[in-house]
Amino acid sequence: MKRFALLLLALCLVFAFTGCSEPQVYLPQENINLNYNNVSAENSSFWLTENACYYAHAPLYGLNYYAATQDKTEILLNTDNAAFAKIQAYGRLLYMLDWVNGSDYRLHTYDPETKEHTVLESRLTDVLSFFVAERSVYYIQEGAQRSLWVRSEDGANTQVAEAVLSAGVMDGKPVYLVQDGN
Numbered sequence: 046m047k048r049f050a051l052l053l054l055a056l057c058l059v060f061a062f063t064g065c066s067e068p069q070v071y072l073p074q075e076n077i078n079l080n081y082n083n084v085s086a087e088n089s090s091f092w093l094t095e096n097a098c099y100y101a102h103a104p105l106y107g108l109n110y111y112a113a114t115q116d117k118t119e120i121l122l123n124t125d126n127a128a129f130a131k132i133q134a135y136g137r138l139l140y141m142l143d144w145v146n147g148s149d150y151r152l153h154t155y156d157p158e159t160k161e162h163t164v165l166e167s168r169l170t171d172v173l174s175f176f177v178a179e180r181s182v183y184y185i186q187e188g189a190q191r192s193l194w195v196r197s198e199d200g201a202n203t204q205v206a207e208a209v210l211s212a213g214v215m216d217g218k219p220v221y222l223v224q225d226g227n
Contacts, residue, residue: 092133099139101130108143112157122155122162135177142175142184152182152196165196176212178219185212193221 091100098113099121108130110122121139129144139155150172153164165182173191175184182196183205193205193212205221212221 090130090132092139094134099132099134101132101141101143103130110139110141110155121157124151126151131174133176140175140177140182142172152184165200166202174212176214176219178214178217183212183219185209190224193219195219 091098096114099110100113101108101110103109108124108126109120110124110130110132112119112121122141124143126144126146129142129150131142133140137156137158139157140152141155142150142152145151145167148171149167150169151164152166152169152172152175153162155162169184169186171187173185173187175182177183180198184194184196186192186194190207191209192207193209194202195205196202205219206223208224210222210224212219214220
């Protein structure tokens with residue numbers, strides 16, 4: 046009986062304090078200088094633009110990249126792998142990173158207007174995430190420690206930094222945080 050009374054008292058307190066929280070307010074994206082893509086790209090398999098939501102989905106075998114608008118959802122591209130996939134939109138191009146096999150990843154682009162698909166790299170190793178800045182593709186590789194790499198327009202891959210904790214874009218330029226000592 047005492048347990049029941051304590052449980053009832055605890056439930057009453059929980060319900061009493063949940064009413065004290067502030068109401069949720071929606072702020073339009075243009076007023077907060079930040080959008081969903083900025084804060085979730087490293088962990089997200091979809092990307093939002095003003096016109097569409099781009100995402101990857103693996104039904105049974107293979108991997109499909111989709112574009113969903115108010116009017117329709119269409120398959121943009123099919124690939125023969127069915128695992129890890131990330132997609133981001135920059136300008137008119139979609140940049141995609143997906144798992145090929147083992148520790149190999151493929152970085153490729155797709156132009157929804159012309160339907161042109163271009164493989165930038167097909168044998169990147171242990172890639173965690175990527176972003177585009179200053180007309181180059183930056184990517185973080187896992188290994189003994191994370192490292193930041195850049196793939197320039199001419200196709201050269203160059204290591205930017207070792208011991209990278211995180212990386213991203215600020216004011217259109219790549220920035221990264223490295224571990225220095227402890």
